[in-house]
Amino acid sequence: MGFLDIKQATKSYGAVQVLHETDISIEEGEFLVLVGPSGCGKSTLLNMIAGLEDITSGEIAIRDRSMNGVKPADRNIAMVFQSYALYPNMTVSGNISFGMEMHGIEKSEREKRIAQVSDLLQIKHLLDRKPGQLSGGQRQRVAMGRALVREPDVFLFDEPLSNLDAKLRVDMRTEIKKLHQKLGTTIVYVTHDQIEALTLSTRIAVMFGGYVQQLGTPKEIYDNPANMFVAGFMGSPSMNLFPAKVVSENGQPAAEVSLADGTKASIPFATDKLASDVGRDIILGIRPEAITDRDGADRNSQAVHIVDAPVEVTEPAGSDTFVVSQIGGKDVTGRFRADVAVNAGETFPFAFNMEKAVAFDPQSENRIA
Amino acid sequence: MSISEAANPRGSVVDRLRDALPKIVLSPTVAIVAIFVYGFILFTLYLSFTDSRILPTFGWVGWKNYENLFRIRAWDTAVTNLVIFGVLYIVICCALGLLLAILLDQRIRAEGFIRTVYLYPMALSFIVTGVAWKWFLDPGIGVEAVVRGWGWTTFEFNWIKDSDMAIYTIVIAAVWQTSGFVMAMFLAGLRGIDSEMMKAAQIDGASTFALYRRIVIPQLRPAFMSAFVVLAHMAIKSYDLVIALTGGGPGTATELPATFMYSYTFTRNQMGIGAASAVIMLMTIAAIIVPYLWSELREKK
Amino acid sequence: MASANAKSSFNLARFVLYTLLAVFCIYYLLPLYVMVVNSLKPLSEITAGGMMALPQEWTFAPWLSAWSSAQVGVEATGLRPYFLNSIIMVVPAVALSTMVGALNGYVLTKWTFPGATILFGLLLFGCFIPFQMVLIPMARMLGLMGLAGSVPGLIFVHFVYGIGFSTLYFRNYYAAFPTELVRAAQIDGAGFFRIFWRILLPSSGPIAVVCIIWQFTNIWNDFLFGASFSDFDSQPMTVALNNLVQSSTGVKEYNVHFAGAIMAALPTLFVYIVAGRYFVRGLMAGSVKG
Numbered sequence: 031m032g033f034l035d036i037k038q039a040t041k042s043y044g045a046v047q048v049l050h051e052t053d054i055s056i057e058e059g060e061f062l063v064l065v066g067p068s069g070c071g072k073s074t075l076l077n078m079i080a081g082l083e084d085i086t087s088g089e090i091a092i093r094d095r096s097m098n099g100v101k102p103a104d105r106n107i108a109m110v111f112q113s114y115a116l117y118p119n120m121t122v123s124g125n126i127s128f129g130m131e132m133h134g135i136e137k138s139e140r141e142k143r144i145a146q147v148s149d150l151l152q153i154k155h156l157l158d159r160k161p162g163q164l165s166g167g168q169r170q171r172v173a174m175g176r177a178l179v180r181e182p183d184v185f186l187f188d189e190p191l192s193n194l195d196a197k198l199r200v201d202m203r204t205e206i207k208k209l210h211q212k213l214g215t216t217i218v219y220v221t222h223d224q225i226e227a228l229t230l231s232t233r234i235a236v237m238f239g240g241y242v243q244q245l246g247t248p249k250e251i252y253d254n255p256a257n258m259f260v261a262g263f264m265g266s267p268s269m270n271l272f273p274a275k276v277v278s279e280n281g282q283p284a285a286e287v288s289l290a291d292g293t294k295a296s297i298p299f300a301t302d303k304l305a306s307d308v309g310r311d312i313i314l315g316i317r318p319e320a321i322t323d324r325d326g327a328d329r330n331s332q333a334v335h336i337v338d339a340p341v342e343v344t345e346p347a348g349s350d351t352f353v354v355s356q357i358g359g360k361d362v363t364g365r366f367r368a369d370v371a372v373n374a375g376e377t378f379p380f381a382f383n384m385e386k387a388v389a390f391d392p393q394s395e396n397r398i399a
Numbered sequence: 400m401s402i403s404e405a406a407n408p409r410g411s412v413v414d415r416l417r418d419a420l421p422k423i424v425l426s427p428t429v430a431i432v433a434i435f436v437y438g439f440i441l442f443t444l445y446l447s448f449t450d451s452r453i454l455p456t457f458g459w460v461g462w463k464n465y466e467n468l469f470r471i472r473a474w475d476t477a478v479t480n481l482v483i484f485g486v487l488y489i490v491i492c493c494a495l496g497l498l499l500a501i502l503l504d505q506r507i508r509a510e511g512f513i514r515t516v517y518l519y520p521m522a523l524s525f526i527v528t529g530v531a532w533k534w535f536l537d538p539g540i541g542v543e544a545v546v547r548g549w550g551w552t553t554f555e556f557n558w559i560k561d562s563d564m565a566i567y568t569i570v571i572a573a574v575w576q577t578s579g580f581v582m583a584m585f586l587a588g589l590r591g592i593d594s595e596m597m598k599a600a601q602i603d604g605a606s607t608f609a610l611y612r613r614i615v616i617p618q619l620r621p622a623f624m625s626a627f628v629v630l631a632h633m634a635i636k637s638y639d640l641v642i643a644l645t646g647g648g649p650g651t652a653t654e655l656p657a658t659f660m661y662s663y664t665f666t667r668n669q670m671g672i673g674a675a676s677a678v679i680m681l682m683t684i685a686a687i688i689v690p691y692l693w694s695e696l697r698e699k700k
Numbered sequence: 701m702a703s704a705n706a707k708s709s710f711n712l713a714r715f716v717l718y719t720l721l722a723v724f725c726i727y728y729l730l731p732l733y734v735m736v737v738n739s740l741k742p743l744s745e746i747t748a749g750g751m752m753a754l755p756q757e758w759t760f761a762p763w764l765s766a767w768s769s770a771q772v773g774v775e776a777t778g779l780r781p782y783f784l785n786s787i788i789m790v791v792p793a794v795a796l797s798t799m800v801g802a803l804n805g806y807v808l809t810k811w812t813f814p815g816a817t818i819l820f821g822l823l824l825f826g827c828f829i830p831f832q833m834v835l836i837p838m839a840r841m842l843g844l845m846g847l848a849g850s851v852p853g854l855i856f857v858h859f860v861y862g863i864g865f866s867t868l869y870f871r872n873y874y875a876a877f878p879t880e881l882v883r884a885a886q887i888d889g890a891g892f893f894r895i896f897w898r899i900l901l902p903s904s905g906p907i908a909v910v911c912i913i914w915q916f917t918n919i920w921n922d923f924l925f926g927a928s929f930s931d932f933d934s935q936p937m938t939v940a941l942n943n944l945v946q947s948s949t950g951v952k953e954y955n956v957h958f959a960g961a962i963m964a965a966l967p968t969l970f971v972y973i974v975a976g977r978y979f980v981r982g983l984m985a986g987s988v989k990g
Binding site for chain 1: 878880881883884885886887888889890894898899902903
Binding site for chain 2: 747800813891928
């Protein structure tokens with residue numbers, strides 16, 4: 031039994047099932063991020079945890095207490111909304127104290143807690159203002175203050191940063207991370223931004239089509255995606271996925287790929303997991319940072335292999351240069367050091383770090399190695 | 400379900416009551432609408448098949464009231480008048496309203512003031528409008544007398560006393576009262592049109608006339624629809640204005656279904672026939688309103 | 701040369717435009733002008749064909765007569781008691797229908813249930829029915845309730861048939877009100893009424909104004925219900941004005957009629973001029989389902 035348990039939970043609207051049997055269990059103090067494209071069921075799941083939507087079947091429990099049929103107010107949760115949902119007619123301190131007032135907390139206690147929270151979030155000077163007079167970042171802080179002051183078992187965040195501009199979003203992300211580390215609270219956080227998911231979470235649930243595709247730590251998700259959806263969705267630029275065939279080379283399994291100039295190249299795998307799959311068509315997955323120029327390759331890796339491939343496009347991005355080549359009919363991007371002299375049209379050595387390569391079954395799209 | 404009840408033992412009457420609270424709050428309205436709108440409609444519908452005269456009675460007479468209704472000359476007049484009045488009222492209001500809206504949309508000065516002037520009649524009661532126009536159109540003291548006083552001694556304008564022309568005075572007064580409102584509807588429609596599209600059309604070389612005819616007016620279709628529905632339903636319900644302006648006269652020359660229903664029900668004690676005429680009014684309005692509401696509410700879903 | 705030409709034709713177009721606008725201003729203002737000037741002159745000036753002229757002799761007597769001594773129906777009470785009737789009728793009817801409409805709008809947008817849209821459609825249709833359809837049963841119902849021929853009876857009728865439009869206004873307004881705020885308040889522990897009272901109502905000022913203005917003008921200007929369900933003592937202003945004008949005994953005191961008509965128009969005109977912005981919005985919302 032974890033701190034927050036989701037057991038076989040489903041959600042249907044009439045005949046449409048928007049969330050299929052879902053099992054997630056997290057411990058106290060964890061930071062769980064639900065990530066996925068819009069319509070994947072992540073917000074529905076969050077609303078079910080909050081009690082804002084009924085659960086069709088299954089169970090959600092907090093601290094081993096079933097929450098089915100329990101009103102949102104009685105679940106000891108707090109929620110930060112995408113639009114912040116600050117009450118426009120109340121001042122900042124009114125917004126923060128409203129929930130405590132509803133729960134019958136005495137005025138002196140309320141004021142004490144408002145003072146603490148506003149100190150923590152540095153919004154003391156805003157307490158008498160109305161939400162309409164605040165900037166986006168300030169509203170965001172107030173919304174968090176309103177949640178924090180309740181001292182709930184679980185914090186729920188529904189895409190809290192998506193209404194902020196890019197710079198502020200990064201700052202607030204850091205701030206949320208710091209708060210979590212400082213307070214050790216349990217958080218469930220919904221976002222469609224995979225970078226937010228990777229930076230903030232202790233565990234990530236990647237969702238798509240009403241299913242949890244993979245539940246794991248950021249590192250597991252990033253390095254060992256369970257399927258091609260997770261591989262493509264997490265990471266930016268996203269993982270290269272291109273067709274290959276398993277061949278045997280010197281008794282070792284290798285991936286044979288076709289290059290844009292019509293030649294074929296074979297790249298030995300770092301392990302012999304696919305030794306029994308010789309002849310099988312696979313989708314090879316390898317992240318851009320594992321395809322580099324020769325000198326940029328990871329020195330600790332035992333399995334760097336050079337492939338000479340024609341360069342199609344180069345995209346200098348300041349710190350790095352992204353170099354694109356066609357492999358197996360797909361654009362494959364490598365991440366080269368910025369000062370490498372590489373030009374479109376020429377054939378250039380690409381260094382593949384096969385320790386980081388994964389393989390998927392083309393039909394089921396699940397990872398096989 | 401069983402889980403929730405086990406975990407929440409107080410999930411009892413109080414909880415269930417609280418969950419039902421929104422419906423409880425809505426229920427008086429539902430009851431009121433059920434009784435005072437739909438119940439009453441059914442009651443009147445039933446009466447239209449009975450031999451009710453001064454008071455409602457429940458002797459079933461089948462379609463007799465409807466048969467009689469269509470034999471009554473006054474009903475014939477009322478329906479003819481409604482067609483004349485309704486068509487002229489809707490067409491003139493829309494034409495005038497559109498013209499005024501386009502004039503007002505030319506970035507003119509004092510727009511707020513002019514708009515206020517065009518629209519204020521809408522705030523008045525039809526009775527007030529009726530009184531004002533009744534005496535203004537009265538040949539004894541109104542326009543005719545005034546023009547004759549200015550020296551044109553043969554000038555004649557006695558429509559309000561003329562059985563053939565009196566219905567048009569109703570149109571005049573009703574248009575005066577409502578056209579400003581139609582103007583406001585069209586103006587709102589005009590203001591909703593993307594100004595970049597207007598610029599694009601101007602760059603394409605469209606003249607002002609072509610701009611409005613080809614680009615702007617076709618986009619006002621929703622405003623036309625709304626205006627039509629509002630005006631049509633007002634025309635069918637028109638009662639006050641006729642009472643105040645002509646009292647249905649001279650004779651029965653300006654009788655409309657609404658006045659006919661009232662006089663047959665309450666002064667001529669032919670309640671069954673009055674009810675039948677009300678049913679026909681309802682059907683006419685429903686034929687216009689129901690499709691409109693249907694499309695409006697379905698779109699939103 | 702060309703530009704000078706363009707400019708002069710431009711000016712001509714503007715001249716025509718403003719002339720047209722002015723002509724229509726006269727058209728709309730003329731009846732008001734006639735009412736006002738003729739309410740301030742002796743009867744003899746009107747009957748002598750001077751309707752369009754300014755008064756030669758300014759007098760306030762028609763106003764006094766219309767207010768307190770003119771013959772309305774059988775009694776020479778002036779319009780004052782009926783003006784009061786209308787006020788006593790309008791205030792509670794507007795207040796009640798607006799309050800109920802606000803609650804209905806809240807339920808229909810923030811606590812929806814299957815069938816809510818159909819219910820709303822049925823409610824809305826009730827706004828458009830010809831009221832001739834309900835006159836007969838309503839007369840009986842008021843009799844059964846002991847409210848026949850009384851001001852409370854009229855209040856009840858206007859309340860009942862005012863709910864549809866007030867619900868329409870609040871529903872459309874609350875539909876645009878962020879549902880996340882309601883959810884946040886739910887999580888904060890506020891219940892059904894608390895959310896309405898503390899979260900929605902404080903933000904409902906604009907729509908309340910629109911709804912109140914709409915209901916006020918509609919109920920004040922109503923004639924059909926007033927004529928059908930009132931006695932001599934409980935007549936509203938519109939019915940009394942019509943009786944004043946239509947009374948066939950004696951000389952027609954046109955100047956008194958005009959003064960009375962202005963009195964009946966003043967409250968709604970006042971509202972229109974003070975809150976014209978909201979008035980227009982009300983008209984629009986009442987016709988175009990938003």
